[in-house]
Amino acid sequence: MLTLDDLSAVWLTLKLATLVMVLLLLIGTPIAWWLARTRSPVRGFVGAVVALPLVLPPTVLGFYLLVAMGPEGPLGQLTKLLGIGTLAFSFPGLVIASLFYSLPFVVQPLQNAFEAIGERPLEVAATLRAGPWDTFFYVVMPLALPGYITAAILSFAHTVGEFGVVLMIGGNIPHKTRVVSVQLYDHVEALEYTQAHLLAGGMLAFSFLVLFTLYTFNLQRKNQYRS
Amino acid sequence: MQKIAAQFENDTGHKLTIISGATGKFYAQIKHGAPFDIFLSADDETPERLEKEGVAIAGSRFTYALGRLALWSARPGLVDERGNVLNKSDWQYLALANPKLAPYGAAATETITTLGLTNLLQKKFVQAENIAQAYQFVATGNAALGFVAVSQIYENGQLKSGSAWVVPKNLYTPIRQDGVILNSAKAKPAAAAFVHYLQTDKIKTLIKSHGYDI
Amino acid sequence: MKAMGANAMIVAKFQAQYAEFTLHADLELPAKGVTVLSGVSGSGKTTLLRAMAGLERHTHSYFAVDGEVWQDESTGIFIPTYQRPLGYVFQEPSLFAHLSVRGNLEFGRRRARNSQHLIDIGTAIDLFGIGHLLERSPSQLSGGERQRVAIARVLASNPELLLLDEPLAALDFKRKQEILPYLEQLRDTLDIPIIYVTHSADELARLADHVVVLEAGRVVATGSLADMMARLDLPSHLANDLGVIVDATVTAIDTRYGLMELSFSGGTIQVVHQAQVVGSRLRLRIRARDVSITLARQSNTSILNQFCALVVSEAVSPDGAQVMIRLTVGDTFLLAQITRRSRDELLIAPGTTVWLQVKAVAVLV
Numbered sequence: 104m105l106t107l108d109d110l111s112a113v114w115l116t117l118k119l120a121t122l123v124m125v126l127l128l129l130i131g132t133p134i135a136w137w138l139a140r141t142r143s144p145v146r147g148f149v150g151a152v153v154a155l156p157l158v159l160p161p162t163v164l165g166f167y168l169l170v171a172m173g174p175e176g177p178l179g180q181l182t183k184l185l186g187i188g189t190l191a192f193s194f195p196g197l198v199i200a201s202l203f204y205s206l207p208f209v210v211q212p213l214q215n216a217f218e219a220i221g222e223r224p225l226e227v228a229a230t231l232r233a234g235p236w237d238t239f240f241y242v243v244m245p246l247a248l249p250g251y252i253t254a255a256i257l258s259f260a261h262t263v264g265e266f267g268v269v270l271m272i273g274g275n276i277p278h279k280t281r282v283v284s285v286q287l288y289d290h291v292e293a294l295e296y297t298q299a300h301l302l303a304g305g306m307l308a309f310s311f312l313v314l315f316t317l318y319t320f321n322l323q324r325k326n327q328y329r330s
Numbered sequence: 331m332q333k334i335a336a337q338f339e340n341d342t343g344h345k346l347t348i349i350s351g352a353t354g355k356f357y358a359q360i361k362h363g364a365p366f367d368i369f370l371s372a373d374d375e376t377p378e379r380l381e382k383e384g385v386a387i388a389g390s391r392f393t394y395a396l397g398r399l400a401l402w403s404a405r406p407g408l409v410d411e412r413g414n415v416l417n418k419s420d421w422q423y424l425a426l427a428n429p430k431l432a433p434y435g436a437a438a439t440e441t442i443t444t445l446g447l448t449n450l451l452q453k454k455f456v457q458a459e460n461i462a463q464a465y466q467f468v469a470t471g472n473a474a475l476g477f478v479a480v481s482q483i484y485e486n487g488q489l490k491s492g493s494a495w496v497v498p499k500n501l502y503t504p505i506r507q508d509g510v511i512l513n514s515a516k517a518k519p520a521a522a523a524f525v526h527y528l529q530t531d532k533i534k535t536l537i538k539s540h541g542y543d544i
Numbered sequence: 545m546k547a548m549g550a551n552a553m554i555v556a557k558f559q560a561q562y563a564e565f566t567l568h569a570d571l572e573l574p575a576k577g578v579t580v581l582s583g584v585s586g587s588g589k590t591t592l593l594r595a596m597a598g599l600e601r602h603t604h605s606y607f608a609v610d611g612e613v614w615q616d617e618s619t620g621i622f623i624p625t626y627q628r629p630l631g632y633v634f635q636e637p638s639l640f641a642h643l644s645v646r647g648n649l650e651f652g653r654r655r656a657r658n659s660q661h662l663i664d665i666g667t668a669i670d671l672f673g674i675g676h677l678l679e680r681s682p683s684q685l686s687g688g689e690r691q692r693v694a695i696a697r698v699l700a701s702n703p704e705l706l707l708l709d710e711p712l713a714a715l716d717f718k719r720k721q722e723i724l725p726y727l728e729q730l731r732d733t734l735d736i737p738i739i740y741v742t743h744s745a746d747e748l749a750r751l752a753d754h755v756v757v758l759e760a761g762r763v764v765a766t767g768s769l770a771d772m773m774a775r776l777d778l779p780s781h782l783a784n785d786l787g788v789i790v791d792a793t794v795t796a797i798d799t800r801y802g803l804m805e806l807s808f809s810g811g812t813i814q815v816v817h818q819a820q821v822v823g824s825r826l827r828l829r830i831r832a833r834d835v836s837i838t839l840a841r842q843s844n845t846s847i848l849n850q851f852c853a854l855v856v857s858e859a860v861s862p863d864g865a866q867v868m869i870r871l872t873v874g875d876t877f878l879l880a881q882i883t884r885r886s887r888d889e890l891l892i893a894p895g896t897t898v899w900l901q902v903k904a905v906a907v908l909v
Binding site: 166169170172173174175176179188189191192270271272274275276288289292293 | 354422423425428430431455456457458459463466467470471472473
Binding site: 223228229237238242248 | 625657
């Protein structure tokens with residue numbers, strides 16, 4: 104049966120994934136909007152930086168985050184200044200790392216959704232007396248809803264599966280940074296295969312259920328309009 | 331290991347290829363038929379298991395080095411010569427390798443238990459996957475202190491950086507690092523030659539100079 | 545809603561550089577009735593309309609409606625589109641896909657500035673016959689239905705100026721004929737200025753009170769409809785329908801012969817009866833090529849409509865074979881197209897009095 108340790112790891116993972124998903128939707132929206140609308144020459148540069156976590160091995164990302172979070176690194180110096188100490192081995196540190204790690208999984212679907220809207224609905228809204236914020240909340244977001252759903256699913260699932268980054272900066276501290284992926288890895292390394300199976304199987308079933316529900320919901324919405 | 335290999339090739343004319351990696355991974359690969367000839371482990375358990383399971387030549391097991399444990403900090407002056415810093419509370423994290431998987435990690439927890447400091451220090455533990463990661467945590471400053479291998483922080487008898495306390499041998503079970511000849515090397519004279527070579531005085535001196543005992 | 549003064553004007557001055565042309569407009573338009581911006585595709589009509597709406601911003605621009613300056617680049621004034629009390633109908637029906645028809649109308653209504661609605665939303669729904677479509681989503685409507693909803697939506701937002709960019713262009717002939725009456729009714733019932741872009745001479749003839757003709761970004765002609773249609777140097781895309789538009793009122797119906805009599809400022813005219821009643825106001829189009837000239841009133845002719853007219857001016861066609869004669873009948877101008885030979889043989893010249901025979905009259909319904 105799953106031990107208390109395992110369950111705590113599951114709970115921690117879910118907490119992490121949910122928090123990261125919500126934060127990324129908030130942070131990713133303005134970034135995706137800017138990328139979708141701007142004609143600035145910096146656009147390519149910013150887009151590439153955002154997409155980096157897609158191609159970098161997670162361990163590379165994790166390693167540089169480890170260095171950056173240390174007392175000599177830029178992030179570490181910032182957090183020291185704010186009186187927070189260093190971020191490594193802490194839950195907030197994991198959250199920050201996951202934000203970097205899963206950022207493109209939110210920005211790209213949102214950017215695509217915003218671009219797909221095009222110029223016309225925005226012009227129409229303006230001629231109907233809707234200001235920029237009004238237009239964004241009542242026209243852009245509803246039209247971009249499928250993009251938001253995709254972004255939410257992807258970022259959640261991606262964070263649940265996060266391993267390399269957590270390994271580098273987590274420190275495997277129970278109830279704080281010991282997430283399921285690391286717990287699973289340790290079970291396997293210690294040849295505790297039964298535990299490993301239970302944990303892995305459980306996470307697989309859960310993830311599949313989440314994805315299945317959300318994708319079915321998304322399809323239903325699309326079909327609604329086709330009657 | 332590269333130095334040893336270079337000298338071996340010079341002295342005997344045999345060719346040597348070094349493949350490095352984690353002990354646990356190699357165990358799995360060897361069990362599944364990987365074409366290695368000699369296995370130098372980070373611990374003594376794995377070669378013993380290989381011998382028992384008939385994948386290594388019986389009786390070929392030998393100890394090529396004894397690992398030595400050290401308490402290290404990247405900050406010069408933090409660690410004193412007696413390790414009393416462990417009793418102080420002005421630092422936050424203590425890194426050590428996973429005791430379930432790494433012999434240095436097991437030695438570290440053994441040391442702490444022997445010193446009676448387990449209750450005091452447990453909250454400050456940060457567990458690394460292996461000794462290399464433990465080193466990383468300390469080297470980047472994220473963990474103020476950590477238990478690492480002497481061979482990682484000393485070169486030619488000198489501490490490379492920071493401050494350290496070499497843990498006295500009586501505080502932990504010796505970390506035997508054993509080697510073994512695998513079945514696939516039965517007919518290779520070079521294999522036996524290398525094992526013999528490793529145990530010559532010349533090489534033992536070299537090994538010692540890198541922070542090991544033997 | 546702010547009532548426009550009797551002499552209110554819309555002042556529009558724009559200059560913009562594009563790849564295909566340079567837009568250069570310096571216009572003063574009446575702030576009431578329908579002004580049609582006419583011209584072939586690529587002549588800059590849409591660009592001009594978008595500039596008026598503030599959807600595109602250029603340097604060297606000035607736009608004021610009845611004294612309110614909405615844009616003046618020389619002093620840095622630019623009121624963004626969403627703060628201008630205007631309504632805009634785009635060429636392709638542009639309903640919000642995520643809202644039902646009702647939702648789209650509500651979107652317009654909720655953001656209307658003044659509480660006193662120019663046109664009640666219920667009236668707009670009736671006017672455009674979209675009551676049965678309210679719960680549908682835009683993807684379930686035909687092109688004509690979508691455009692009607694789009695116009696109703698714009699009206700629900702209570703605009704003080706209505707801009708329409710070729711609203712019928714994306715529709716087929718049948719749909720166009722379906723919607724034109726709604727637009728005519730709109731013109732008749734609404735008290736706000738309408739600026740209407742089209743390249744169709746038909747729409748222009750039926751809707752315009754004032755006309756601006758654009759060619760390659762420049763204004764080549766501007767004036768009231770009557771003046772424009774009777775001009776002899778009209779650009780070719782309108783020249784085929786060269787003739788005049790006459791406003792007339794039905795005065796009598798002859799049920800025995802299926803005719804109706806209308807009176808206009810030059811007299812009375814008879815046309816085939818078409819489901820109109822006495823008192824209806826109609827527009828008639830009389831093409832120049834349907835008008836012939838005789839020196840004396842004819843008898844024993846099948847042509848019912850003959851008028852005494854005064855020759856005002858003439859213009860010879862580029863090939864030298866035809867002449868366009870401009871005449872007045874009472875207060876109304878008419879055009880007649882005859883051969884140069886006939887002109888010379890009949891000694892027709894400005895100042896002479898002649899008789900016109902109008903063979904065909906089109907009633908614009």
